[in-house]
Amino acid sequence: MAERVEKSWGKFKKSLQYLGNGSSTSSKIARFEDAEPAVIVRGRGCRVWDADGNEYIDYRNGLGPVTLGYCIPEIDTAIKEQLERGIIFGHPHVLEGEAAEAIVEVIPCAERVKFLKTGGEAVAACIKIARNATGRDKIIQCGYNGWLNALSIGGFRPAGLAASQPLKGVPEALSCLHSSLPWGANEAWEEAFVKEGGNIAAVVIASNYQDMEKGAEFLPFIRNLTRKYGSLMIMDEIVTGFRVAIGGAHEYFNVDPDLAVFAKGCANGMPISVYAGKAKLIDSAKEICISSTYGGETLSLAAMKAAIAFYKKNDVIAHLWRTGTILWGGVNALFRKYNINATVKGFPVCPQFIFEDNTGKLADAFFKNCYLNGVSLYGVSYVNFSHKEKDVTETLERIEKVMKIIASDQ
Numbered sequence: 001m002a003e004r005v006e007k008s009w010g011k012f013k014k015s016l017q018y019l020g021n022g023s024s025t026s027s028k029i030a031r032f033e034d035a036e037p038a039v040i041v042r043g044r045g046c047r048v049w050d051a052d053g054n055e056y057i058d059y060r061n062g063l064g065p066v067t068l069g070y071c072i073p074e075i076d077t078a079i080k081e082q083l084e085r086g087i088i089f090g091h092p093h094v095l096e097g098e099a100a101e102a103i104v105e106v107i108p109c110a111e112r113v114k115f116l117k118t119g120g121e122a123v124a125a126c127i128k129i130a131r132n133a134t135g136r137d138k139i140i141q142c143g144y145n146g147w148l149n150a151l152s153i154g155g156f157r158p159a160g161l162a163a164s165q166p167l168k169g170v171p172e173a174l175s176c177l178h179s180s181l182p183w184g185a186n187e188a189w190e191e192a193f194v195k196e197g198g199n200i201a202a203v204v205i206a207s208n209y210q211d212m213e214k215g216a217e218f219l220p221f222i223r224n225l226t227r228k229y230g231s232l233m234i235m236d237e238i239v240t241g242f243r244v245a246i247g248g249a250h251e252y253f254n255v256d257p258d259l260a261v262f263a264k265g266c267a268n269g270m271p272i273s274v275y276a277g278k279a280k281l282i283d284s285a286k287e288i289c290i291s292s293t294y295g296g297e298t299l300s301l302a303a304m305k306a307a308i309a310f311y312k313k314n315d316v317i318a319h320l321w322r323t324g325t326i327l328w329g330g331v332n333a334l335f336r337k338y339n340i341n342a343t344v345k346g347f348p349v350c351p352q353f354i355f356e357d358n359t360g361k362l363a364d365a366f367f368k369n370c371y372l373n374g375v376s377l378y379g380v381s382y383v384n385f386s387h388k389e390k391d392v393t394e395t396l397e398r399i400e401k402v403m404k405i406i407a408s409d410q
Contacts, residue, residue, distance in 0.1 A: 005037055008051040012038035027063055032368045037376070043070030045386040048376065056374050057395050059381040064264035064350075067242050067320070068310060069386025075268050078306035082298050095301040102308045103274055106246045109235070109260050110276035114285055115295040119238035119263030120146030122273040123204060125290045126259045129281050130202035130232040132288045138199045140192060141180050143206030145236050151178040183208035184218045189225060197229035202258075206236035207249045209352040209380050210345040219255040226258075232281075235260040238273075242266050242307075243349045243382070245317055268307045272300035316385050317349075323392060324348030324383045330396045338407040342366065344381075352380050365409070369402040 037050030237248030242265030245251040259277035341356035
């Protein structure tokens, strides 16, 4: 178990001399110095190891992209074989068209696709397309669409900064074109469109983890609302794609958006994002200067093509639902057994931990002790295809030890 993390933290602290904040991804920075691994050195299947050699059953999964597991032979082989042929070229590689065909076959709203590297930039591309297509400027966002949310008052903010405060580095002239509204709040959305529908280019919708079932009513409502006012509907499937369904929430809830964005999960961790949708909209990217040298990088395209084939062959989505249901149902049963005011809420493929404690102490105690007992979790945690029955059983045994510690301290 993870009782010693000195080497891990030593390497992290040394990196602070050279690497801003110790990580290029703010959400990955460790918090619990005496318990949590500050750096990871390797992974295999559903487990990772830190610099001290401690093993963890992993449910962070790179914060979402690792849907199949670490070092999956089919994916690694595809990458290695392509590496011997070259990584990037001055003309499109044949894989770009082949990967596009594979994506169009499995994403319901996709008539055409283009590739970028991150979900956030793909969302930005869709916003630019929507503004061009509609001749309008305003964007309404829902949920977390990456750091792009920081453009709007009421959107994503770092810890300690109120939602009503503007974020540093964002000009008011830009932030006034972006606003945020909550998931499932039909009345607020209708009021916004009645007031400014003629100025709204698009809505960008990321599903709410803990209340995702509301999408059955909310997403068709948004689709009808945007059509009524001539706005575009952009689905942010960065988390939900290749988890809730291969085509994400819009497939699961049978909604037809104009555009959709995929990133996490579609290549099992290789850096690639997809913006997909109506052919005319996707084709307009060229005329409005959306382009990236690395969009056609072949290692990620090879991984994506292999991942899609793996999903089809192994019915990955069914496995994620089945395994997630067993695991998170077991965790909730343990919360009840030990009278701990917490729950895992939402669809079992991407649920959220909810702690009935405004101080944050209960959450900290839970996650910290999970690390100490060899389980790596996050506020939104994921199962991957490599989590099998024995891993779930072992996880629940370890988490029950955590529950006993917390219950004895209450």
